[in-house]
Amino acid sequence: MGFDARFLGVGAAMPRVGEADAATSVELDYVHFTVVLDCARRLARVTGVNLDGAELVELERGERWQLDERIPADWQAGPEIYAGNDLDRGHLVRRRDPVWGSPEVAARANSDTFRYPNAAPQASGFNQSKELWLGLEDHVLEHARAHRLRLSVFTAPVLAAGDPPYRGIRVPLRFWKIAAWNTGAELAAIGFVVDQAPLVDTGAVREPAPGEVPPLGPFRTFQVPIADIAALTGLVMPPLVAADRLPAAIAAVGWRRIEEPGDILL
Numbered sequence: 001m002g003f004d005a006r007f008l009g010v011g012a013a014m015p016r017v018g019e020a021d022a023a024t025s026v027e028l029d030y031v032h033f034t035v036v037l038d039c040a041r042r043l044a045r046v047t048g049v050n051l052d053g054a055e056l057v058e059l060e061r062g063e064r065w066q067l068d069e070r071i072p073a074d075w076q077a078g079p080e081i082y083a084g085n086d087l088d089r090g091h092l093v094r095r096r097d098p099v100w101g102s103p104e105v106a107a108r109a110n111s112d113t114f115r116y117p118n119a120a121p122q123a124s125g126f127n128q129s130k131e132l133w134l135g136l137e138d139h140v141l142e143h144a145r146a147h148r149l150r151l152s153v154f155t156a157p158v159l160a161a162g163d164p165p166y167r168g169i170r171v172p173l174r175f176w177k178i179a180a181w182n183t184g185a186e187l188a189a190i191g192f193v194v195d196q197a198p199l200v201d202t203g204a205v206r207e208p209a210p211g212e213v214p215p216l217g218p219f220r221t222f223q224v225p226i227a228d229i230a231a232l233t234g235l236v237m238p239p240l241v242a243a244d245r246l247p248a249a250i251a252a253v254g255w256r257r258i259e260e261p262g263d264i265l266l
Contacts, residue, residue, distance in 0.1 A: 002029030003048040003152075008182040012152045012189075014048035015178075015235035021045060026071060030112035031105060032098035037117045038159060039075040042169050044117060046156045046235055049093045054148040057099050057106035063114040065089055076116040077169050087171075090122035092155045120157045121171050123196050154178045154240075158193075158232050173197035176229045178240055187243040190264065191226040193255070222255040223264060 005013040017025045017036060024040040033049035067073050082089055091113055098109040112118075157172030164171055173196055180189040226244040230237050246265055250256060258264060 001031055003032075003034035004050050007050040008150055008152055008180065008187065010182050010187045011239060012180045012182075012187055013239065015046050015154055015230070015233070015237035015240065017045050018234045018236060021234065026075070028068060028070065028115075028117055030093075030098070030115070030118075031109035032100070033093045033109075033112070033118075035092070035115075035117045037071070037075065039071075041159050042075060042077040043120050043159060043172065044092055044156045045159060045233070046154060047092045047118065048152060048154045049097045051097045051151040051153060052100045053150065055100040056096070057101070057103065059099055059106060059110050061095065061110075063111050065114050065116060065119065068115045068117050071117075077119065077121070078116050081121055081167050081169060086124045087121040088124050089116075089119040090175075092118050092120055092157075093153075094155075097153060120175070121166075121169075122175075149181055152180045154180075156233070160232075174232070176224075176233065178226060178229065178237075180240060180243065187239060188245050189226060189240045189243040190245050191224050191229045191240075192221060192258070193224050193229065193232070194221045221258040223258055224255045225251040228255070 003014055005011060014034065014036070021038065024038055025045060026037050026039055028035045028037060032051075033047060035044050036046045037043070038045045065079065067076055067078055081087065093113055095110065095113045098113065099106045100109070155175070155177045158174040158176060159170075159172060160174070163173055175194045175196070176192065177194075178189055178191045180187060182188075223246060225246055226237065227241045229235075230241060244251075246256070250265065256263070256265070
């Protein structure tokens with residue numbers, strides 16, 4: 001169970017937490033995916049899911065969010081974070097991605113995605129937008145389904161020191177995603193960052209008043225060098241950096257704004 005680094009037929013290990021964060025991290029295996037939870041921040045530092053486009057199963061959501069009983073409740077950003085506000089419980093490992101295999105296995109994977117270590121607070125528009133993050137996830141999933149591909153997808157919030165405090169956590173303002181696949185000859189990967197912070201251009205984030213939901217949005221999606229994701233997160237991922245498909249000439253210009261799936265450079 002859990003994430004399989006050899007799932008693609010070439011080495012594609014999950015990004016690893018750096019030494020500075022190892023003491024507060026715990027690895028949680030689920031069906032077809034793994035979450036590395038930062039117990040101090042109470043949110044994931046990295047998730048990794050294996051997605052088999054030839055065996056995907058369509059299931060209704062049919063689940064409710066639950067704490068993971070294998071770890072203490074106060075290590076998790078649980079239901080109290082989302083009560084009485086417009087924050088979404090944003091799936092990190094997307095619900096549909098690990099739902100493949102036999103009906104029994106697919107059902108367990110579906111249920112496993114509704115554990116709080118696999119959630120992060122997101123502005124409601126951020127999580128539900130078909131044009132941005134969800135549209136990107138749909139594009140990755142449908143590409144795998146149409147071409148019967150295997151993918152490994154890594155996703156998490158950027159846990160930055162300046163994230164605004166709220167109800168005992170700090171709400172992440174950026175999220176990242178890396179999709180990796182086997183070209184038949186070698187590993188290939190692409191990386192993305194989505195920003196849900198206000199005043200993105202200046203980086204200015206107003207500190208919320210006590211008990212106030214942080215002001216989130218507007219948000220934008222970028223295809224970025226995977227090396228930049230490693231630098232932002234402090235995660236160790238040399239094979240993914242080496243496999244980046246973003247052309248060096250474009251990467252040198254800066255982050256590439258993505259307005260629709262057709263803008264993605266593969």
